[in-house]
Amino acid sequence: MASLVPCPHCGARPKEEFTIKGAALARPTPDAGTEAWMDYVYLRDNPRGLYEEYWHHTSGCRRWLVVTRDTATHDIEHSRDVALSQLTDIRP
Amino acid sequence: MSDFRLVSKPALSDRTPIVGKHISLEALPEGHVILVMGKPGAPAAETQPVSLSDGQPNAVRTAGPGQWLVVGDQPRTQKEIEALFTELGADIYGVDQSAGRVRILVHGTMVERVLGKGTSVDLAATSFPVGSATVTLIGHIATHMTRTDVFAFELMVLRGFAESLWDDLLEMCKEFA
Known part of the structure; x- marks a missing residue:
């Protein structure tokens, strides 16, 4: 896993400052049906390559980020603040 | 009514400040x-x-x-x-x-070398000029760090972690004190 994670607010920080929540998936609508919700809650792909994850900068700015990480090379493609606009996208 | 007297005292009142030629460490007033x-x-x-x-x-x-x-x-x-x-x-x-956070001042020409042992933030004056502030880990303790002067940094930490951070800083200062 990459040891330096680029935070859009704080710059490159070690991964120890972050808490990883897991895959950043689109949340189904409330009436999407049991199957869609079972998928969303329990089922995960295990891709080789780029993967979007929620990371929380717990020991830093305390913002939720979406970090795009390559599971094969450990490179981080980019990271962005979840709540703020896409303008905060940065690349390492 | 409590059986013993509750005494309000600063979190770092029993710690002795370091005063050195290259590095000094002191607890700031609460x-x-x-x-x-x-x-x-x-x-x-x-x-x-x-x-x-x-x-x-x-x-x-x-x-x-x-x-x-x-x-x-x-x-x-x-x-x-x-x-x-x-x-x-x-x-x-x-x-x-006010009751939840404690401030510690580290100053001296070796301050960047001391703090660099605990954090990954680039502390060079060009990238972290006077007035900059950020939250980062120093060792395992989340700390708010402000550069108040070229060779002076103020660290702010949750009260319960103040003694641990102070003791870590003592170790980090040892070789320069």
């Missing part, structure tokens, strides 16, 4: 610390915390998007703080953190 929270990116929010400060240099410090810490050496009463909060605009809130 005055006031106010956390101000606004909407990240809101244009008026930046100027709001200034109205709470005592006007000293570096009294207002950034603490993440839309958040600031207003600090000072003089204690403020609950009434004074509540009066200040009424001046804040809509969508911006203050929280009194």
Whole structure:
């Protein structure tokens, strides 16, 4: 896993400052049906390559980020603040 | 009624400061610390915390998007703080953190070398100039760090972690003290 994670607010920080929540998936609508919700809650792909994850900068700015990480090379493609606009996208 | 007397004392009152040629370490007076929270990116929010400060240099410090810490050496009463909060605009809130956070001053020519042992933040004066502030891990302790002068950094930490951080800093200072 990459040891330096680029935070859009704080710059490159070690991964120890972050808490990883897991895959950043689109949340189904409330009436999407049991199957869609079972998928969303329990089922995960295990891709080789780029993967979007929620990371929380717990020991830093305390913002939720979406970090795009390559599971094969450990490179981080980019990271962005979840709540703020896409303008905060940065690349390492 | 408690069986023993509750004594209020500064968190680092029994720690001895270091005074050295190249590095010094001291606990700052437990005055006031106010956390101000606004909407990240809101244009008026930046100027709001200034109205709470005592006007000293570096009294207002950034603490993440839309958040600031207003600090000072003089204690403020609950009434004074509540009066200040009424001046804040809509969508911006203050929280009194005076009892919850402790400030430590590290200064001396070796300060960057000392702090560099515990944090990954680039402390060079070009990338972290005087007045910059950020939250980072020092060892395993989340710390708010402000550069108050070229060779002076103020560390702010949750009260319960103050003694641990102080003891870590002692180790980090040892070779220069």
